[in-house]
Amino acid sequence: MATEQQHPDYDVFAAFCPSRNVFAELADKWSLLLLLSLHKLGEQRFSELQRSVVGVSRKMLTQTLRGLERDGLVRRTVHPETPPRVVYDLLPLGHSLAERVVPIAHWVEENSDSVLEARTEFDAAHGAACA
Amino acid sequence: MATEQQHPDYDVFAAFCPSRNVFAELADKWSLLLLLSLHKLGEQRFSELQRSVVGVSRKMLTQTLRGLERDGLVRRTVHPETPPRVVYDLLPLGHSLAERVVPIAHWVEENSDSVLEARTEFDAAHGAACA
DNA sequence: GAGACTTGGTCTATATTGGAGACCAGGCCG
DNA sequence: CGGCCTGGTCTCCAATATAGACCAAGTCTC
Numbered sequence: 001m002a003t004e005q006q007h008p009d010y011d012v013f014a015a016f017c018p019s020r021n022v023f024a025e026l027a028d029k030w031s032l033l034l035l036l037s038l039h040k041l042g043e044q045r046f047s048e049l050q051r052s053v054v055g056v057s058r059k060m061l062t063q064t065l066r067g068l069e070r071d072g073l074v075r076r077t078v079h080p081e082t083p084p085r086v087v088y089d090l091l092p093l094g095h096s097l098a099e100r101v102v103p104i105a106h107w108v109e110e111n112s113d114s115v116l117e118a119r120t121e122f123d124a125a126h127g128a129a130c131a
Numbered sequence: 132m133a134t135e136q137q138h139p140d141y142d143v144f145a146a147f148c149p150s151r152n153v154f155a156e157l158a159d160k161w162s163l164l165l166l167l168s169l170h171k172l173g174e175q176r177f178s179e180l181q182r183s184v185v186g187v188s189r190k191m192l193t194q195t196l197r198g199l200e201r202d203g204l205v206r207r208t209v210h211p212e213t214p215p216r217v218v219y220d221l222l223p224l225g226h227s228l229a230e231r232v233v234p235i236a237h238w239v240e241e242n243s244d245s246v247l248e249a250r251t252e253f254d255a256a257h258g259a260a261c262a
Numbered sequence: 263g264a265g266a267c268t269t270g271g272t273c274t275a276t277a278t279t280g281g282a283g284a285c286c287a288g289g290c291c292g
Numbered sequence: 293c294g295g296c297c298t299g300g301t302c303t304c305c306a307a308t309a310t311a312g313a314c315c316a317a318g319t320c321t322c
Contacts, residue, residue, distance in 0.1 A: 010240040013168065015186030019243040026239065027160045037144065046270055055146030057310055062271065072249025082318045083269040093245055100238050103231040108157065109141040112150040114224055118203025177299055188281050193300065213289045214298040265321085272315075279308070286301075292294095 025071070030056055030064040032101050035090070038074065039098035043089035073097060156202070161187055161195040163232050166221070169205065170229035174220035204228060 010019040025031065030053070037052045038044065044052060050061055065088060068074040073094035079085040090098060141150040156162065161184070168183045169175065175183060181192055196219060199205040204225030210216040221229060 010243055012164065012236050012239055013183060013185060018247055019240050020186075022243045022246050023164075023236065023239045024160045027158065027163050027235075029155045029158045032158050033143065033154075052144060054144060055151075057312090058271070059273090059311090060309070063309095070250050070253040071246045072253075073246075078270095083267090084271090084317080086270060093242065093249075097235070097238055097242070100234040104158075104228070104235075105143050105154065107228055107231050108143055108154045109150050111224065111228070112141055112153045115153050115202045115204075116149055118224075119201050122201040122203075188283095189300070190282090190302095191280070194280095209299095214296090215288080215300090217299060263322100267320080268318085270316100272313105274313080275311090277308100277310075279306100281306080282304090284301100284303080287299100289297090291296080 022071070025067060026097070028064075030060050031068060032104075034061075034064055034068065035073065035094060035098040035101055036105055038088060038090045039095060039102070043087050045085055045087050049088060068094065153202070156198060157228070159195075161191050162199060163235075165192075165195055165199065166204070166225060166229040166232055167236055169219060169221045170226060170233070174218050176216055176218050180219060199225065 009017075011017050012020050012023045014020055033053045033056070034049065037049060041052060046061065046065075049065075050056060050058065053061075056064075065074060065076065069076050069088075073091060075089055075091050077087045077089075079087065140148075142148050143151050143154045145151055164184045164187070165180065168180060172183060177192065177196075180196075181187060181189065184192075187195075196205060196207065200207050200219075204222060206220055206222050208218045208220075210218065
């Protein structure tokens with residue numbers, strides 16, 4: 001079947017394709033959540049991000065932010081004050097991706113009930129079949 | 132700050148919120164890729180999926196499909212023929228999510244070049260700073 | 263001037279996860 | 293009877309995530 005991709009040659013389904021690599025790095029809980037938070041709340045410092053994306057460890061926060069920075073989605077600005085102040089914000093490329101992630105977050109918030117219900121049903125049918 | 136979520140009380144940023152749990156499970160490479168593949172190509176059997184989503188191991192394929200099935204996004208149909216034939220396809224809920232994932236795949240395919248370029252630049256600036 | 267406290271991390275130890283590949287059940291073919 | 297097919301599962305090992313201690317620089321307290 002015809003692929004509908006815009007960019008010739010690039011295909012996230014192909015393991016060897018550079019775009020798969022990019023996809024794999026971004027298709028991760030913390031990356032998407034950080035993108036969403038920076039998009040929604042604007043620039044934030046390290047500790048603010050840790051508070052807005054509840055549950056992220058400092059290590060993952062550092063690591064994920066570095067990845068996003070490396071990918072040209074996020075800008076890291078160090079203000080050499082004291083105590084140190086490091087601010088992160090989205091570059092245009094980051095915003096353009098974040099815009100596409102927002103609908104997913106909304107979908108999840110709207111449909112979590114259905115999902116949870118399906119899970120309960122599934123677990124009842126499978127897990128508790130013959131305890 | 133006002134959250135723009137449609138569903139009262141649900142917020143993917145809150146670690147304890149059920150929607151975060153749902154988000155975390157779906158915001159993963161294989162789940163998204165499977166959703167995309169089933170959306171684009173329609174129903175497929177186990178081995179077809181393994182071929183269309185290149186690089187996925189049988190273990191992860193099984194595990195991810197089970198998760199999606201449990202969440203009410205995917206339907207698993209066993210045809211008790213010989214050799215066995217197991218077909219997976221998207222339920223309406225799955226399609227509605229997949230539709231929102233498609234733009235991300237397109238973004239990645241369109242913008243991978245920029246990302247790759249940013250990476251090269253970043254690595255040149257940081258990695259090779261003072262070898 | 264000694265401690266304690268701040269921010270933005272890093273490092274270590276442990277638990278969880280992912281991937282590679284062996285193995286398995288059931289039915290057909292030869 | 294042995295081997296092949298599918299759609300898994302199981303085991304082992306490597307990689308990754310998480311928790312939490314630790315650190316540097318400077319400022320504030322006492």
